Amino acid sequence: MPVTHPALRIAALTWLVPACLSAAPVDFVRDVRPILQKHCYECHGEKKQKSGLRLDIKSEALKGGDNHSPDIIPGKAKDSPLIHFIITDDEDELMPPKGKLSAPEIETLTTWIQEGAAWPEGVDLTQLEDRRNHWSFKPLQATAPKPKGEEIDTFIDAKLNEKGLHRSPPADRITWLRRVTFDLTGLPPTPDEVTAFESGIRNRDSGIYAAVVDRLLQSPRYGERWAQHWLDVVRYADTHGFEVNTERPNAWPYRDYVIRAFNDDTPYDRFIKEQIVGDLTQQDAATGFLVTASVLLPGQIGKDEPSKRLARQDSIDEIVVNIGQTFLGLSIGCARCHDHKFDPITAKDYYSMQAFVAGVQYGDRNLQTPEAIAAREEMKQVKFQIAELDKQLARFVPMAKSGVKRIMVSARENRDRFMPVKAKRVRFTIRDTNSLEPCIDELEVFTTAGDNIAHDAAVTASGEKVTTDRHELRFVNDGNYGNSRSWMSSEKGKGWVMLEFKEEHDIERVVWGRDRQGKYTDRLATSYVIETADISGTWQVVADSDDRQRFDTRDRTQPAFSTQGLHKNEVAEAKRLMAQKAPLDDKLQKIGAGQIVFAGTFRTPDDIHLLNRGDPEQPKEPVVPAVLSALGDLKLPKEAAEQDRRKALAEWIASPQNPLTTRVMVNRIWQGHFGTGLVETPSDFGRMGVKPTHPELLDWLATEFIRSGWSVKHMHRLIVLSDTYRRTSFLARSNELENSFDIDSESRFLWRFPTRRLEAETIRDSMLAVSGQLNVKMYGRGYNLFDKRGGLSGFEPVESFTGDGLRRMIYAHKVRREPEAIFGAFDCPDAGQSTAIRRASTTPIQALNLFNSRFTLDASEAFAARVKKEAGNDFTAQVTRAYQIALSRSPTTDELQDTVPTIRDHGLATLCRALFNSNEFLFIP
Template sequence: MLAIILASHASAEVVDFVRDVRPIFEKHCYSCHGEAKQKSGLRLDIKSEAFKGGDGYGELVVPGSVDDSPLIELVTSDDEYSRMPPGDHPLSDTEITTLTRWVEQDAVWPDGVDLAVLEDRLDHWSFKPLADVEVPDVANQAWPRNDVDRFVLARLEQAGLRPAPPADPRIWLRRVTLDLTGLPPTPDEMTAFLNDVGDDDSAYEAAVDRLLQSPRYGERWAQHWLDVVRYADTHGFEVNTERPNAWPYRDYVIDAFNNDTPYDQFIREQIVGDALDQNAATGFLITASVLLPGQIGKDEPSKRLARQDSIDEIVVNISQTFLGLSVGCARCHDHKFDPISQHDYYAMQAFVAGVEYADRELDPADAKRRRSESAKLKSELAKLDNQLARFTPLAASGATRPAINSRLNTDRFTPVQTKRVRFTIHATNKLEPCIDELEIFDGEGNNLALASRGATVTSSGSKTQKNRHELRFLNDGRYGNSRSWMSNQTGKGWVEVELAKTAEIQRIAWGRDREGKFADRLATEYTIEVADERGEWTRVADASDRAPLDSGKSKPLAFSTDGLSADEAAEATKLNDRRSELEKRIARLSDIPRAFAGKFRTPDAIHLLRRGDPEQPEDLVAPTVLASFGSVSLPADAPEQQRRAVLADWITDPANPLTARVMVNRIWQGHFGMGIVETASDFGRMGTKPTHPELLDWMARQFIDSGWSVKQLHREIILSATYRQSNRFDEDGFASDADGRLLWRFPTRRLDAEAIRDAMLMTSGRLDYKMGGRGFNLFNQRGGLSGFTPVESFSGDGLRRMIYAHKVRRERDAVFGAFDCPDGGQSTARRIESTTPIQALNLFNSRFTLEQSEAFATRVKSESNADELESQIRRVYQIALNREPAAEEVSDAMPVVRDYGLQSLCRALFNSNEFLFLP
């Protein structure tokens, strides 16, 4: 039909876009591809957008080429699912002819005739430079304590609202202590503060400084950060394998907050910490879930898709954490709302295309030193083994020799002259036999079997792989599985060593794996023979006089002085003591600290992928920052580390309009429960508008000018009159601002799950303040497919703060998981605050609560008059709620304590709103 149309209109009049084409688009296309909606990324009411095409193909129209123009293909398709417009009203033949002639005539679309104007996507408050904001004047000059208050008060006065009166000092100290440290103040801290409160703010300032200097501060605020970056101690997905070395990144974040690491430096360290002596910090790049090699299909397309997914997670983490942008939306097509193209997305991928999800040594220089020192000690250990072998009982002497060991076995026999030795294996504990080194010693302790001494080897056959298990490894002087010989027969085989010349030998040493990593393929029955001058073989040792098999792959060799003279026993003991000391030192040196912080290699070549499909690569893309926000770029062959360094520099450039705004908003949210921008990780066009835009920009500038000090930002906020308000209800405020976004009172909110658990432990007197290191178990296993049984009773490390728990991705803690504790599956910019029956049931009936209630009661009895119930009741209130109980409360509690014990009152207060909510 298309050919007929072309032929019949080849000489027709020129098609006019406004007169002939646009009416067709208006009638059939604009409802799905116009200003209000752009299905498949296609918009036809604006020239520049129309010619770009949609998500599934390139340019919609190729002027002059009907066959290459998707527009004509779509409107003429015989496939009802592909034909446009869809449904029962396709274009008429006349309309198709008009569009075909228009394309054939070079698809002229005059400028200035569009019915709509393309919206400037950069015309958005967060994409503009930080404004030079002046602190506003306010009518109520008496209320503000600092400039933060003037911005808040100006907005309240504009809305006709007034702030709440200040909170009681006791309330304020409990609030700020829980807020900054996640723990309540002690009774002594409360008493000292109340005694210091005077007419000025010195007591408040001193309290804030003390709390910011506490190591508990970093533990609390690191948790907010770990929520955003999706930190967990397992890989996720169905297998959910443990990440045993993820915790150094968690500890790095805690230390960074405690040390008030400048925020721009904090960003750089997390992106390129390997160049800044902060190797654990780059754990940030790979905090997300990832498929392990065994979970990826063996075919190349599956590998390419998995690699794309893993790099995507890094780009998403960087963009939403530091920039508050959903860059990942542009993986398959240009961003629907923000000025981020698909090219931008892949250009961002190019910055991190050399990052692999893997462990890395925390201190490469120290690791190199350790390996070098360990190699020297192992050489000394080998010499000691040779010396100790002199005290091994003679073969077939009637004495029982040590058990066969996978690491090292010595067969000593009466000295014999020979040039050839044969070791024959008759049985193994599993599979084909394997020997990492066969050594033949003379009376002076020289290993005559070494290839370097001219010895040669033959065998019954070898099961070789490239550079593994080759016969030449049998006498190369190097130990370990990777330098071993393996027979090609199950359970049997032989090797023969021919010395450079006839010599007197008296000892054979051999092992399956001297490094102690493998214990299978171990010879359990064997014979050692020597050949005389005529070539006849004589047995000199075998396994018959060995003790029962010791199959442990790393157990130390048994040491005994049985049958030795006093002098021999003394010498052997001295050598063995030295050997034990060396083994301990080697073990310590071998324990090289590592972190799940990524490995860095030559970057992948990054191509723009059509529809995000790795099997449809298009143009090669070089590392380039988001085009709408900068012009920084690198060549496609730029070194890996340089790429990340340049990316970090661009993000931390004070001219970047997003970085400071996003972090200031996160800190504000941490103090008030919601940020000035509610969508804390989305500052794009689909995010919410700021309630106080001028305040946000003013604080962002102050933040940068302070040297990016997070602690200084805390001080500005916490010492404000805004933060010091009570939570008193006001009908006028509620009527016009029910959510309290304008801050006409302090917004009450429930404590986070971790703060509830930590506060209960601290109150009960059981909290372990030990910091850092491997996390404690919340479940009976640290990773796996399913079946995670919760730990119900905790002791030891289990009484540490909850941030030090081993976090299993997508598994919630049995008790506190119900309190909206993120599972590490997705980034949590702001925790929701739900109220469910499960929360009350968990907190009232769990074994954890019962045990802490009992411990709390025991503590109180030890700190007060054990025979005075009223004294005990008062002490419970002082510790748990930082206040004295009212007379009515004492009266109500008395019969409960008398009849059911003090632990019942402790349990009730743990479940009270006053304990669980920030006042």
């Protein structure tokens, strides 16, 4: 009877082996390789490695595939996955899939493995490519050409000669001025700046170009412009992402840190270190870099342990991915499940990098800068003053059940006063809300002596809807106001929270609010009861919402404290105390703003293991912090402290000996000026990235970057003052230039300046600047582009803007994965993924948005008002001034003839709208 079951078949084959010992051993070259060549190399050879398995090279074959390594276990044929796959009766697993091997072939492979899988060295037909032998992993090779000061142009000219290309003519001076002003500040030059520049040219001021560049680099607008490039790469946003997309109200200090760093020309090596280990140098906000990516909140993670482990893995992975692509230009995250398919990054390398940041968590924390520490001390003093005034005001708060209809329930603050009672416990029970689950930012209980005793109480509740570092039960009595430090019930419309004191107290007042900062009015307890229990455990009701007016969304200006129901002789005194308290409340809010940052928070590092297929439920051997093996041998012991790990990582990345760090950054700077980097894939310097067009220039720039003290502004000066940067983007009619266009239509070798459309933020900012509306206020909490700052869906765009809404777009509250209504169509990133380079699309919706949106109509009206104010009522003067403001030039005779009748018949705002939609306004020349 034939043997059919796979397990029995293996047993039969291995049983036969001893009988064959007298025969010659199976020879790999003669017997085994022909079988592999015939049946396996097509899918597991040089060109293709399905399931990560390669069988034409010894080292790779013995290592095995992704899901079942090793596939060949010498001396153990029956345990080797390779044998299982060639004998199985499961059609989904059988290899090769086109048909089973013959019995002799199966016997040969089985015997070969059982005999020890002898595979002589040096017999492989192909050699495994050394993936470390790649241009980006090699040390910098910088040769400075002559003459000094013209190095960039010398490198560019050499490549043009090599390719048979010819330079385009120089651009006119105003074209250069618009180009460099947009590049360095993201705004057009003003008419006064154009006039001053032209005057310098007429006076033959040899330093006028350098003077313009220095002025632009000193402008606060420079940091705002170049911070946007950086925030694109690190995918900064003001919400967490995923389905709920909850707000991150304290993310913006990191955005402000980046703006300041560029304006201050913080040396790039220090910039790197501050973002990884800024808590060591009082730059806490900088560590916002570690947690810029999306993250699941506790309420979005399953309660089972495997779900928690997977979520933790995902959160650490985002940090490693961010570090790899931002600083090193490498896709390290591809090695999470298996060795990188293209770059010399093993799965062990990946998990060793994880170990550097295994103690990093996402969350809010207090800034530890001297300014923040001083501010918190000042906050204590202001809170003490407010508490003293509250004690005096308490006697004017109407008593509960007094028969006086008291002030309506308020989202900001509610004071429930009652006759003094002895209390060991206070329970606040919510019966109804104005929407969703009830939320309380702070529950305060005051004694007859005026002391708030809630801080020291033990807290319990009916349940809590947890959002880490935002909605947690511990926040209900932590002394911090606002939605970001509040308790939220787990039940819709109801719930209770109870404070229990260490001893019995005489209390007379409970103060509470939904959001003392006044940002949120939803989730407000509109029906509630307050009860107290003495030491015997007897409960009694001390206050009930039935004694209050209901919350009215149409009247949100009602103060939290009212003189309603007071005697005439009490009103004046109460108003005096309220007048003293109001500025203190405002001061408290201002001091508190910016003292908390959403950034890296740190704890004892997790134990990191190499994971099979990236699965947290399949841990293998433990790993210690170690850098990528292809780029160094730095390794830390398992006992290394959390901060020491990040410090070592930062110093390795920022080392002048790291060949990737400076190459990646100077390439990003180059891209910011020419639209495309010397390396076209700015976040992928690996083997799947594009090779540099000018490798010698890239290395010279990287070396010069280090020599300059890692100065980003120095690199700007070198680039924008080069002759290469001054070339025109427009083609004059000549055979030479037409030939250049045929050879290099995209101008990758820079025979002409590659024109490009302005980015979304620059278009919006420029429209505001030209119309005279731009609010140049810097820093702080972002303004709203939508009617809400987070949530599931249904973001209604704000259509008309005033005040802070007229600030630069970098200061907008950025909702992750929600494109801005008008300028989102202009390829504005949504922070879902890193955007290392913006691809410029052309779509009908862009023209429709820019021509018909309320934003454009408002800006056009404001622009027209500005022009009338500056040019008077003469139509020709108005047209001339409009062109000078928007396009930095006067109109031609033909343009005047066309536009004067237009504004006479349809109004000046029509011309202003047309200018906003012109290519000359929308493109960097």
